[in-house]
Amino acid sequence: MEKYLLYINGEFRESSDGKTFDAVNPANGEVIAKISEATVEDARAAVKSARDAFDSGVWSGMAREERSRIIKQISDKINENAKQLTKLEVMDSGSTVRKAGEDVFLSAKSLNYFSKMAAVDMNENVEGLSKAGVSKNIIRREPAGVAALITPWNFPLKMAVWKIGPALAAGCCVILKPAQETSVTACELAKLIDQTDLPKGVVNIITGKGSIIGTELVSNPDVDKVGFTGSTEVGKIIMKNAAGNLKKITLECGGKSANIVLDDADMEMSVDGAVYAAFYHQGQCCEGGTRLLVHEKIYDEFIEKLKNKISLMKTGDPMDKKTDCGPVINKNQYDTVMNYIRIGKEEGAGILTGGTGTDESGFYIEPTVFINVNNKMRIAQEEIFGPVLVVIKFSDDDEAVRIANDSIFGLGGAVWSGNDERAMKIAERLRTGTVWINEYHLLSDRAPFGGYKQSGIGREFGLDGIKEYTESKHIHIDEVKDRSKKFWYDTVVPKS
Ligand code: NAD
Secondary structure, eight states: OOEEOEEETTEEEOOTTOOEEEEEOTTTOOEEEEEEOOOHHHHHHHHHHHHHHHHHTTTTTSOHHHHHHHHHHHHHHHHHTHHHHHHHHHHHHOOOHHHHHHHHHHHHHHHHHHHHHHTSOOOEEEOOOOSSSOEEEEEEEEEOOEEEEEOOSSSHHHHHHHHHHHHHHHTOEEEEEOOGGGOHHHHHHHHHHHTSSOOTTSEEEOOSOIIIIIHHHHHOTTOOEEEEESOHHHHHHHHHHTTTTTOEEEEEOOOOOEEEEOTTSOHHHHHHHHHHHHHGGGGOOTTOOOEEEEETTTHHHHHHHHHHHHHTOOBSOTTSTTOSBOOOSOHHHHHHHHHHHHHHHHTTOEEEEOOOEEOSSSOEEOOEEEESOOTTSHHHHSOOOSSEEEEEEESSHHHHHHHHHOSSEESOEEEEOSOHHHHHHHHHHOOSSOOEESOOSOOOTTSOBOOEETTEESOBSHHHHHHTTEEEEEEEEEOOOOGGGSTTTTTTSOOO
8 A cells, every 4th residue: 555755855754753644535435545644843844945945046046937847847747647646536535537537637737827827027117116207116026935835625636736836936935735635646746746857845745634734834934925725714723823924825715606597597508507516526616606596487497407407417436437426525524514414404494306325335425405595594604515505596686696695705606697798797796706607617727716705815826826926026226316316305314
């Protein structure tokens, strides 16, 4: 059985106390690998490695084109090893093989994008800032420094590269800490990175408990920036722990996004879209369309078609290409989701379909749809993070907007309509980071992604995402040569 080691300063090493934890396949409960469990001492060693690499300028001082070439090497390595990475992602995360294949492909594609962005000169020249006249002004984009990158378990490899990519493109040196539930492909990524020309210490990858090594990374004064994706609850803890040296933080947290179907929507497409929005990766997606808002005029027909469509979904072995719904990540998550199903019933919502599960061998929950839901219910307000959809009826566009915005979250959401203008008016009023019109889950490397309200702080992707890993510096070169013409000449300086 493979034993994965920590990757610190370009070396693979055991944790300082030799401890490991198990990587468990959620499809059958089997242990698939042993993973080194880093200690606080290891986390500090990883921070020192990144700090030394950053301060030496080996990466931040490297020509942009060279940095770009090396990031592209990592992307190529992912492509070359796509088959193996896909298999491991399925076994480690319970992702269906179709989703995992797409994730690996998109991980390489994103890194390719970030490699191109690494070559872009983000510095700007601004004119006319001097009160007295002539000056040159340069607004430099400089790397933020050492970045701690902390990721969740739902899209393991993709999340890792979505953090490493922009940080490296900006010139930062990093420590990646993947979720304990799904560390395997991040460990594989360490092996691939080790085969590239990336200088040692620029990327460090350590595995272990968030409450221990995550806390250390977030509070360590040698870390300048934290890029986090995970729950809103942990996001709030991170915000507090990062305050010690006022670290820059980006938080990508939870969601409870509204998927709005208007009465003029294409019925078949919006039913398919509702299934995809809610049940992709067993509903374990932060931006998932977990609150389905359906116009009363089409409600009965829509619900009937939705039920029929879901009855065709196949739940089971994620390695089988025909499987639509694999297992949820672990027993803990299984219990959480089943508990929400119980809460929904107690709150008086009705079950349209599903509501059952088994944890005998793997953790499987049938796609579940609640009807007769009102937006005040816990199942409509809280993030369940499993294959559970709640359906709410509305009577006009204003009511749809009001219900959609009545949430502590604001991450994603969609409007399905045959009328772009009408859909656009709704999209503009939604307090959320992404709105799709007649689409769902589509994230682009070039468009910012992130949350309003308690869904997060900051944005990933695009230039905005890279800028999150930079500091801006203004350099003013004054060209007023006569001191009596300086703008401050008549202020406090004695004229003798
Ligand atoms: P989580 O918050 O439990 O853990 C996320 C990461 O934080 C893990 O690596 C964990 O080890 C680490 N961590 C835990 N406690 C920590 C601490 N005190 N200090 C530092 N690090 C700590 O989240 P999860 O259960 O892995 O993932 C599911 C959650 O992630 C959901 O809420 C989901 O909505 C959210 N998510 C958000 C996005 C987004 O882009 N907004 C994307 C995916 C998942």
